Amino acid sequence: MTTDSPAADSPATGVHAAASPRESTRSRLAGRVLRGAAGVAGFLALAELLGRTRVISPAVLPLASTVLARTGGLATSPHFLADLGSTLAAWALGLVIATAVAVPAGVVLGSLPGVRAATRAIVEFLRPIPSVALIVLVGLILGPGLRMNVTLIVYAAVWPVLFNTIYGLDDTDPVARETLRAFGFGRLAVIRFAALPSAAPFIATGIRLASSIAIILNISTGYLAGRVSGNGLGAFIAEANTGAGNTALVLAAAIWAGVLGLVLNGLLLAAQRRLLPWHHEFTAEAA
Amino acid sequence: MLEITGLTHSYGPAGRARPALRDISLAVAGGELVSIVGPSGCGKSTLLRCVAGLIRPAAGTITLGGSPVERVPDGLAVVFQDYSRSLLPWLTVADNVALPLRRKRGSAPAAAGEADRTAGPARAGRRARREAARAALATVGLTSEGGRYPWQLSGGMQQRVAIARALACDPVLLLMDEPFGSVDAQTREDLEDLVLTVRGQRDITILLVTHDIDESVYVGDRVVVLTPGPGQVRADLRVSLPSPREQITTRQLPAFVQLRAEVGRLVRERETETGAHSERGAAGPVPGTEATAANTGTGQG
Numbered sequence A: 001m002t003t004d005s006p007a008a009d010s011p012a013t014g015v016h017a018a019a020s021p022r023e024s025t026r027s028r029l030a031g032r033v034l035r036g037a038a039g040v041a042g043f044l045a046l047a048e049l050l051g052r053t054r055v056i057s058p059a060v061l062p063l064a065s066t067v068l069a070r071t072g073g074l075a076t077s078p079h080f081l082a083d084l085g086s087t088l089a090a091w092a093l094g095l096v097i098a099t100a101v102a103v104p105a106g107v108v109l110g111s112l113p114g115v116r117a118a119t120r121a122i123v124e125f126l127r128p129i130p131s132v133a134l135i136v137l138v139g140l141i142l143g144p145g146l147r148m149n150v151t152l153i154v155y156a157a158v159w160p161v162l163f164n165t166i167y168g169l170d171d172t173d174p175v176a177r178e179t180l181r182a183f184g185f186g187r188l189a190v191i192r193f194a195a196l197p198s199a200a201p202f203i204a205t206g207i208r209l210a211s212s213i214a215i216i217l218n219i220s221t222g223y224l225a226g227r228v229s230g231n232g233l234g235a236f237i238a239e240a241n242t243g244a245g246n247t248a249l250v251l252a253a254a255i256w257a258g259v260l261g262l263v264l265n266g267l268l269l270a271a272q273r274r275l276l277p278w279h280h281e282f283t284a285e286a287a
Numbered sequence B: 001m002l003e004i005t006g007l008t009h010s011y012g013p014a015g016r017a018r019p020a021l022r023d024i025s026l027a028v029a030g031g032e033l034v035s036i037v038g039p040s041g042c043g044k045s046t047l048l049r050c051v052a053g054l055i056r057p058a059a060g061t062i063t064l065g066g067s068p069v070e071r072v073p074d075g076l077a078v079v080f081q082d083y084s085r086s087l088l089p090w091l092t093v094a095d096n097v098a099l100p101l102r103r104k105r106g107s108a109p110a111a112a113g114e115a116d117r118t119a120g121p122a123r124a125g126r127r128a129r130r131e132a133a134r135a136a137l138a139t140v141g142l143t144s145e146g147g148r149y150p151w152q153l154s155g156g157m158q159q160r161v162a163i164a165r166a167l168a169c170d171p172v173l174l175l176m177d178e179p180f181g182s183v184d185a186q187t188r189e190d191l192e193d194l195v196l197t198v199r200g201q202r203d204i205t206i207l208l209v210t211h212d213i214d215e216s217v218y219v220g221d222r223v224v225v226l227t228p229g230p231g232q233v234r235a236d237l238r239v240s241l242p243s244p245r246e247q248i249t250t251r252q253l254p255a256f257v258q259l260r261a262e263v264g265r266l267v268r269e270r271e272t273e274t275g276a277h278s279e280r281g282a283a284g285p286v287p288g289t290e291a292t293a294a295n296t297g298t299g300q301g
Ligand SMILES: Nc1ncnc2c1ncn2[C@@H]1O[C@H](COP(=O)(O)OP(=O)(O)OP(=O)(O)O)[C@@H](O)[C@H]1O
Pocket: B011, B012, B019, B020, B038, B039, B040, B041, B042, B043, B044, B045, B046, B047, B081, B229
């Protein structure tokens, strides 16, 4: 199962990847978008060609143009938009709750080695349980809908945020800690002024990991739990799948899911750059 | 004011501990500026960290104003050797300098008779903090850099920010670990004079670690020379130079030249002679040196 990604074990990934001086960032970004768009266009053109030349029968895989038309059409379908809204709501709620739970928990575990040792066994037991395995159980207990979706997302999203918080706290420069202590600050102040700001970029990375996990999980949940209001994009795909020859519709919904993940990740990244400007600049300098 | 007796410290797990300091004894009077010199790795930073209450020494006692140092004392400021890591990258220069003023001060004063300064008001207000930071930055010549971030400054500028931060909180005891290592010669002289001025204006006791032998003599009332690691006190020399000191004329005085040569010789001496010298060090000023320094015993007061 892919939702419990191994990224939680290497929380630093991505943090140091975003190192580039500010002046060239914008033009580099533009270049990347351009190249990306060219790649997508090339892929679509190839798919269209294969379909039109009957190398791949359109009955098996719909023409790229058909899929694109369906994708565009979904933007005006109230039925689809309601499901998209459900997914977004579950994503946002789940992420907020997971962060609100995981960051304080991470601070406690990260600064009290005793508590960390005491909870290690239970954490190591819970973490590997794939969230998808819990879908049926949680569905039975809570019934389908937003509550079930949010609960599952929280469960899955807590881990990357928790582990990145702990990792970030561990990574705090001991000289910074000593400095605060030397100026007479107590334990809590050291956490507040040194450890948390230092962990913030790690936490942000954890939240972005959690975000993509949340989307994948929400679609899996909806797909398995089916057509109930509040079950989101996955339910829409499951329903589309039942009609004969609806491959184009399924693909269109999948494209929306992909775009959604891309956009949300971009938004979170932009927020991170805005809220934690020193980290971006700092690593850019260090690189 | 500060009394160090038999201070010994080792790093590492018991059994495989590596000694860093051995049996250091040192008494520092209130208002004194003591320079500490010694080869790299002899334990100078370790000594300061023990005095700051940041690490617990393996043996020996440190008392400050009569009470033993068991935690970080109030009224303390430290300029760390690792100045750039000691500045917080997410705070602007001005916020870094103002940071120590945000602490809620405890009640135990660093020294008897200093209660009014260490206990002070509960906490400085935002405006007072900003004003104090601005003033402190002005004294190190960084008035216009307050809004920038530490990592946008050169090493020498960062070092001056760290000095400004230590001065801004008006410490009773100031520990400086190679505070002028990264600045140019001119700025270095200015900062040496700044420390002397501050010391003249406020009631402040200073321990200053340096690698620069001239500097140790120029700024110090006393120069403590440590042996190669694990450090012991090899010599404790009184600097009897007229006050106020002046960069050019003071350094030309025969007493300065002689004392500098003496300190230089003591720092370079081979380890085999350690025993004999630590005897002398423990006994107080070295007889031969007393003769070289004019006005023995009258530092600047
Ligand atoms: N945190 C630490 N853990 C283990 N050993 C340490 C630690 N800090 C210092 N040491 C060791 O203690 C000895 C003294 O170190 P210290 O930093 O006090 O020397 P120093 O006199 O300040 O040297 P320098 O002039 O190079 O700054 C050295 O041998 C060093 O390796």
